Amino acid sequence: MPIYHGLYVSLWSTLLPIFLIILLLFFKDSYLNYIVIPFLSEETIDLGIDEILYVKSFLINNISSLSTLISSGFISEGDANLLVEKYQESRVVSFSSLVLLSIILGFVSYKKLSVRYDARRRVERILKFIFFVFSTIAVLTTVGIIFSLIFETLRFFSQVGFFDFVFGTHWSPQTAIREDQVGSSGSFGSIPLFTGTLLITAVAMSIAAPLGLYSAIFLSQYAKPKTRDFLKPILEILAGIPTVVYGFFAALTVGPFVRSCGEYIGLTVATESALAAGLVMGVMIIPYVSSLSDDVMTAVPLSLRDGSLALGATKAETVKKVIIPAALPGIVSALLLAISRAIGETMIVVMAAGLAANLTANPLSAVTTVTVQIVTLLVGDQEFDSAKTLAAFALGLMLFVITLALNVFAMIIVRRYRERYE
Amino acid sequence: MKLNGDLIMDEQKEQNNIRNKKSLIECRGVDVFYGDKQALFGINLDIGEKEVTSLIGPSGCGKSTFLRCINRMNDVIEICKVEGNIKIDNEDIYHPDVDVVELRSRIGMVFQKPNPFPKSVYDNVAYGPKLHGRILHKDDLDAKVEKSLERAGLWSEVKDRLGEPGTSLSGGQQQRLCIARAIAIDPSIILMDEPCSALDPIATAKIEELIDELKDNFTITIVTHSMQQAARVSQRTAFFHLGKLIEVGDTEKIFRSPDHEQTEAYVTGRYG
Ligand SMILES: Nc1ncnc2c1ncn2[C@@H]1O[C@H](COP(=O)(O)OP(=O)(O)OP(=O)(O)O)[C@@H](O)[C@H]1O
Ligand SMILES: [Mg+2]
Numbered sequence: 001m002p003i004y005h006g007l008y009v010s011l012w013s014t015l016l017p018i019f020l021i022i023l024l025l026f027f028k029d030s031y032l033n034y035i036v037i038p039f040l041s042e043e044t045i046d047l048g049i050d051e052i053l054y055v056k057s058f059l060i061n062n063i064s065s066l067s068t069l070i071s072s073g074f075i076s077e078g079d080a081n082l083l084v085e086k087y088q089e090s091r092v093v094s095f096s097s098l099v100l101l102s103i104i105l106g107f108v109s110y111k112k113l114s115v116r117y118d119a120r121r122r123v124e125r126i127l128k129f130i131f132f133v134f135s136t137i138a139v140l141t142t143v144g145i146i147f148s149l150i151f152e153t154l155r156f157f158s159q160v161g162f163f164d165f166v167f168g169t170h171w172s173p174q175t176a177i178r179e180d181q182v183g184s185s186g187s188f189g190s191i192p193l194f195t196g197t198l199l200i201t202a203v204a205m206s207i208a209a210p211l212g213l214y215s216a217i218f219l220s221q222y223a224k225p226k227t228r229d230f231l232k233p234i235l236e237i238l239a240g241i242p243t244v245v246y247g248f249f250a251a252l253t254v255g256p257f258v259r260s261c262g263e264y265i266g267l268t269v270a271t272e273s274a275l276a277a278g279l280v281m282g283v284m285i286i287p288y289v290s291s292l293s294d295d296v297m298t299a300v301p302l303s304l305r306d307g308s309l310a311l312g313a314t315k316a317e318t319v320k321k322v323i324i325p326a327a328l329p330g331i332v333s334a335l336l337l338a339i340s341r342a343i344g345e346t347m348i349v350v351m352a353a354g355l356a357a358n359l360t361a362n363p364l365s366a367v368t369t370v371t372v373q374i375v376t377l378l379v380g381d382q383e384f385d386s387a388k389t390l391a392a393f394a395l396g397l398m399l400f401v402i403t404l405a406l407n408v409f410a411m412i413i414v415r416r417y418r419e420r421y422e
Numbered sequence: 423m424k425l426n427g428d429l430i431m432d433e434q435k436e437q438n439n440i441r442n443k444k445s446l447i448e449c450r451g452v453d454v455f456y457g458d459k460q461a462l463f464g465i466n467l468d469i470g471e472k473e474v475t476s477l478i479g480p481s482g483c484g485k486s487t488f489l490r491c492i493n494r495m496n497d498v499i500e501i502c503k504v505e506g507n508i509k510i511d512n513e514d515i516y517h518p519d520v521d522v523v524e525l526r527s528r529i530g531m532v533f534q535k536p537n538p539f540p541k542s543v544y545d546n547v548a549y550g551p552k553l554h555g556r557i558l559h560k561d562d563l564d565a566k567v568e569k570s571l572e573r574a575g576l577w578s579e580v581k582d583r584l585g586e587p588g589t590s591l592s593g594g595q596q597q598r599l600c601i602a603r604a605i606a607i608d609p610s611i612i613l614m615d616e617p618c619s620a621l622d623p624i625a626t627a628k629i630e631e632l633i634d635e636l637k638d639n640f641t642i643t644i645v646t647h648s649m650q651q652a653a654r655v656s657q658r659t660a661f662f663h664l665g666k667l668i669e670v671g672d673t674e675k676i677f678r679s680p681d682h683e684q685t686e687a688y689v690t691g692r693y694g
Pocket of ligand 2: 485486487615
């Protein structure tokens, strides 16, 4: 196969050089450091560490522009010329050696070719390696994030007790910023945040689960194909609306509406309530439930549906007794996806449910959620080492663990039903 | 022209009346359309009570389509339109007042590919009776399930695994499970669409034996691609070609001395 022969040569002559370029970019900074340092003037060195760093980074950033270097006055004209020259030289050397390498590799691999040379298998092997590398990148990123979360969380627990955090019922993370400031050391009981998250998620799911499921049933079993092609994208748009828009919709329309309704029947409702935020969030995540459930219900073999109808079942009976049980694993994962989405949602809660960390199960009061608190902990001027900032990592880790547990739970359910139903 | 048409009608009537048995299903001038495409052209066919009628014909000639007319499963297909007149027990089943669901609960159907529900063997058989609320006591239901499985010749093989998923049975067992499921609703008619096409010869033989036994109690219509099967199990045979009913008569006659050349060509394997 001539195609594979060509592919083989071109892979060899591009891949390794590309790999080297990536390496080069990694080491570029330290190499530039290395060529810039000899040019730092004595005065600069005398000025102290901050000044040195500043000048050095200035030189590195402007190393390709001779005039900027000279006009800055950090460096004499002769030195500037020398520096730029050295820089250009290094660029030429590295670039030409790359090109040379590429040519050599191309040539060597080309020489190896013959009509009977099995390039196909080798290309396959190289491609396999490339795919492997790409898949590891995703995994490594995840692992990296988890580890940084874990380490920062450990630092947090060196300042705040583990049990105070996990089982504490009082959340007010205001620590003294300056040493002399009066004030509490803050309390980091995360329970109110998690109950708040739970409350809002529950409200949202009580909207999204029935609405989403029923629309999925309609779309997959009752709607004509044309209606379905028309309705489904429209429903999916709900998930594409920016959450900020939902947020002010919740804060300005739904919140006051809930409040006035509540007052009418004699309930006190806070302007910012878990109910308002949950309702709007529920609408937002409908498509997460409906779209996926619709897909799995459509995927249930028609022969099962026909079998049930032919036995004299109505459509509704068929849906309830055959379609939904057969599609259950997919429906469960759709619901869990929606739950994860609700747990992670921040903007709607900030705008409609408030920031008050109340420990309550009453959906009419203001609550706050984990994600909202992470945001408020990190906005504004922060000292990176303070317990307040580190608390964000601890919350993040806990949230991650919970979502992970949900996913594992879903997987177990799905697997159990798979075994029973296939 | 008209005279000619009448003649053909008369001829078919004659064929239809060959057997003395009472006919349970009477079809007159049945046309079926899928969208603009016509799949069946003026079918006139009577199906006798408590006997096996087989429908044969080359692929795509409309056998399945005709079968689905009898329990109105064509209603499920969006683009499908049925015209003409079909009577079961002298009741017009396409009359607007007919309750389709009730109609289907009187007709069992077995599909080409076994399609047990992803439920236990027991629940598969109990599905219909539970649905129609005809059996309320657990003991009665147990008895019904056992009897249906027994009649489908499956009881001895599955009596210890009633709780296992129906999908875990072998293909032949699954098909007999589907037959048991159809029998369990006490239908008067059983429709079978190539019930053995996915099965090996032994499983096929079992099902053919079963069909032979069932004909004492049920009116059975079976679509098949196997001439031997049609000859073995059916008393009457109808030959379809390109959406038209070419010939219908006693199975023996159809296979020995058919009136039409096309029929003869097909049953002797010279079709094409
Ligand atoms: N759902 C459908 N939509 C559109 N056309 C259909 C549909 N089902 C069947 N047809 C058409 O109707 C005609 C008859 O089909 P049918 O399935 O009844 O044939 P058949 O005799 O059962 O064939 P086979 O022996 O291959 O099962 C065919 O031309 C087919 O293309
Ligand atoms: Mg067919």
